[in-house]
Amino acid sequence: MRIFFVYPEIGITVIGSRMLHMGIATLSAYVKQQGHFTGVLRVTTNDKEELISRVRRFKPDVVGISSGTNQWAFARQFGQWIKEATDIPIIYGGWHPTLVPEDAISLPFTDYVCIGEGELPLAELLARMQKGLPTDTVQGLWVRHNGTITRNPGRPLIKDLDSLPFMDLEVFDFGRLNYSLNTLEGFNRTLLIYAGRGCPFSCTFCCAKAFRDIYKASHSGPYLRIKSPKRVVEEIAHHHKKYPFLDSIAFSDEMFVYSEKWLAEFVPLYKREVNLPFFASARVDTVNEEILRLLKEAGCLILYYGVETGNEELRNKVCKKGITNEQIRWAFRKTREHGIRALASLIVGVPYETEENFRETVKLAVELEADAYEIHSFTPFPGSEAMEICRKEGWVKDDVPLSLMNGTGIDMPWFSSRRIVECTGELTDAIVHMLANKKQRGYYDFAGNFDSAQKASLPEIPIQLGTLIAGCHERVWLLVHPPSSVTYGNVQIRERSDLVFYIGMSGSVYSMPGGGVEFIITVNGAKVFSKKLDPKRKIKDRGWFVHKASLDKYAGQSVEVSFVTRAFGRGGNQYCSAGWGRPYLTQRP
Ligand code: B12
Numbered sequence: 373m374r375i376f377f378v379y380p381e382i383g384i385t386v387i388g389s390r391m392l393h394m395g396i397a398t399l400s401a402y403v404k405q406q407g408h409f410t411g412v413l414r415v416t417t418n419d420k421e422e423l424i425s426r427v428r429r430f431k432p433d434v435v436g437i438s439s440g441t442n443q444w445a446f447a448r449q450f451g452q453w454i455k456e457a458t459d460i461p462i463i464y465g466g467w468h469p470t471l472v473p474e475d476a477i478s479l480p481f482t483d484y485v486c487i488g489e490g491e492l493p494l495a496e497l498l499a500r501m502q503k504g505l506p507t508d509t510v511q512g513l514w515v516r517h518n519g520t521i522t523r524n525p526g527r528p529l530i531k532d533l534d535s536l537p538f539m540d541l542e543v544f545d546f547g548r549l550n551y552s553l554n555t556l557e558g559f560n561r562t563l564l565i566y567a568g569r570g571c572p573f574s575c576t577f578c579c580a581k582a583f584r585d586i587y588k589a590s591h592s593g594p595y596l597r598i599k600s601p602k603r604v605v606e607e608i609a610h611h612h613k614k615y616p617f618l619d620s621i622a623f624s625d626e627m628f629v630y631s632e633k634w635l636a637e638f639v640p641l642y643k644r645e646v647n648l649p650f651f652a653s654a655r656v657d658t659v660n661e662e663i664l665r666l667l668k669e670a671g672c673l674i675l676y677y678g679v680e681t682g683n684e685e686l687r688n689k690v691c692k693k694g695i696t697n698e699q700i701r702w703a704f705r706k707t708r709e710h711g712i713r714a715l716a717s718l719i720v721g722v723p724y725e726t727e728e729n730f731r732e733t734v735k736l737a738v739e740l741e742a743d744a745y746e747i748h749s750f751t752p753f754p755g756s757e758a759m760e761i762c763r764k765e766g767w768v769k770d771d772v773p774l775s776l777m778n779g780t781g782i783d784m785p786w787f788s789s790r791r792i793v794e795c796t797g798e799l800t801d802a803i804v805h806m807l808a809n810k811k812q813r814g815y816y817d818f819a820g821n822f823d824s825a826q827k828a829s830l831p832e833i834p835i836q837l838g839t840l841i842a843g844c845h846e847r848v849w850l851l852v853h854p855p856s857s858v859t860y861g862n863v864q865i866r867e868r869s870d871l872v873f874y875i876g877m878s879g880s881v882y883s884m885p886g887g888g889v890e891f892i893i894t895v896n897g898a899k900v901f902s903k904k905l906d907p908k909r910k911i912k913d914r915g916w917f918v919h920k921a922s923l924d925k926y927a928g929q930s931v932e933v934s935f936v937t938r939a940f941g942r943g944g945n946q947y948c949s950a951g952w953g954r955p956y957l958t959q960r961p
Pocket residue numbers: 380381384387388389391392393394395396398399435436437438439440441442443463464465466467468470471486488489490491494566569570577578579580583624625626748753754
């Protein structure tokens with residue numbers, strides 16, 4: 373049988389752009405092992421004709437559409453277009469159909485909805501289709517057949533994840549594409565991978581508990597399952613051998629840093645067989661000195677911690693995160709002492725939060741001086757306990773599932789949706805200013821004076837100043853849409869000075885029309901640096917690149933430094949996001 377996987381990634385600019393879809397990579401490997409054929413289409417524009425022609429070209433027996441809540445409006449539309457044009461059976465799966473299967477099965481063109489892990493139900497469905505057997509009894513699927521809906525019972529979770537085949541990267545044409553995780557600047561070819569599935573905690577803003585509850589009736593045993601260290605290393609080594617250009621790994625599990633025993637076994641194997649720098653997320657209460665030592669030894673560059681909010685009571689009573697401010701401070705201090713960068717993920721506007729509470733988040737965020745930040749306006753996800761609270765309190769706006777990428781979905785009487793979004797901006801500003809003013813390792817930094825920088829750009833596409841979720845030096849960035857320029861005045865240049873900065877373009881431009889971007893730096897109007905990036909056509913131009921420009925000529929002077937971007941090539945490139953990662957001055961000994 374031939375299955376064509378389709379997944380929307382529309383309007384996602386930073387997080388999630390150009391990433392491997394691990395769910396589909398796993399499903400594809402599994403059903404291929406059973407003798408089926410697979411194809412995949414990552415849809416980045418809402419283009420009906422293109423979608424239908426790509427589906428037709430593959431000649432599938434089934435189309436499998438995967439979607440989270442934020443992309444559900446597109447996923448729904450795709451199903452309708454495909455069914456109207458081709459009448460091919462459609463199966464929905466993934467995060468949103470799992471959490472709210474009614475949304476998918478109620479669509480008249482839906483044939484199947486997969487609830488939860490898809491390997492076993494999908495393989496059984498394809499086998500039954502192939503043999504011409506009835507398909508309405510497959511465990512783990514809801515089925516619409518001749519106008520009747522059958523809601524089959526759930527299927528137990530896969531207990532032994534080692535039994536799964538390695539992810540299928542070929543189906544994504546992984547060799548041609550190239551994935552870059554913004555958190556790992558300087559590393560442009562990152563492999564997204566997971567060592568385990570599930571999380572034993574029950575934070576109310578997260579869907580982990582809802583996923584766990586789905587399996588209550590069908591599954592005995594833990595929801596968190598981790599592959600053996602040997603198996604994880606074998607899989608990465610396998611992909612690395614096939615794609616030697618890989619330069620980093622992103623462990624994308626909910627709970628990668630969980631067991632010290634597991635890590636102690638994993639680290640030597642990983643170092644011996646893979647030895648690539650990596651990124652992982654952790655909880656501040658699942659790390660200890662030994663775990664941090666092991667992670668550093670293995671090559672961990674950055675740990676991503678959920679700090680969520682500055683008020684302890686909200687964090688623990690409402691969000692049920694179960695961590696204190698003291699634990700957070702300890703983990704951030706220790707992580708950095710061990711030479712690993714610490715990222716703080718923050719949320720503005722959690723249920724019952726007041727603006728006074730929000731000030732505590734700003735205070736804690738600034739105090740932590742994290743190496744990077746991720747800042748979210750609170751959005752309740754279907755299935756999460758926070759959604760129940762918000763619904764009960766009458767705070768949910770009707771269009772939540774469709775508006776997830778456009779800010780918050782709730783209005784609290786004392787903290788409106790608009791204010792939450794504004795405060796999210798304020799938090800970003802506070803962090804940007806804190807970081808910009810921070811002097812590190814003897815570097816001196818002219819970007820501290822952002823407020824007085826003269827900004828000039830196309831009036832309708834303003835320059836944005838923000839935090840880049842990236843490593844140590846370039847945490848403040850200027851996001852510009854070419855053509856544009858930003859000028860800093862009164863920059864004091866010492867002797868033996870270099871200007872160090874990053875340049876790069878958002879992954880979302882790779883598939884957009886237009887040419888490349890030229891990055892230029894002038895000092896008092898004279899060019900000291902220029903570089904053209906054309907990531908759409910040149911794979912080597914994808915990613916973030918560090919550069920240095922000597923300013924010896926200007927030693928002892930107070931100068932004007934301008935960062936300029938210009939589009940070049942066919943069609944220009946007005947739509948891309950071109951970024952200057954935090955420019956700073958260094959002094960040679
Ligand atoms: C890794 C991860 C990411 C990664 C990569 C995801 C990827 N494309 O592979 C990154 C960092 C990019 C990411 C981004 C985001 N994420 Co995320 N992420 C996760 C995480 C931790 C693990 C997902 C994963 O890969 N699991 C392993 C794979 C093998 O499992 P899977 O994807 O679920 O696929 C299985 C089944 O779902 C099913 N299946 C999937 N598709 C299909 C299709 C068919 C046809 C069938 C039959 C079955 C099927 O079978 C698969 C194999 O068993 C989950 C937590 C979780 N519990 O799922 C959050 C999670 C999925 N993310 C979440 C969110 C909110 C986001 C963002 C919106 C965050 C943001 N604000 O930007 C973005 C959206 C990105 C997008 N593409 O739309 C939410 C989703 C909630 C929801 N209702 O949609 C989750 C659940 C976390 C949470 N807060 O609760 N995420």
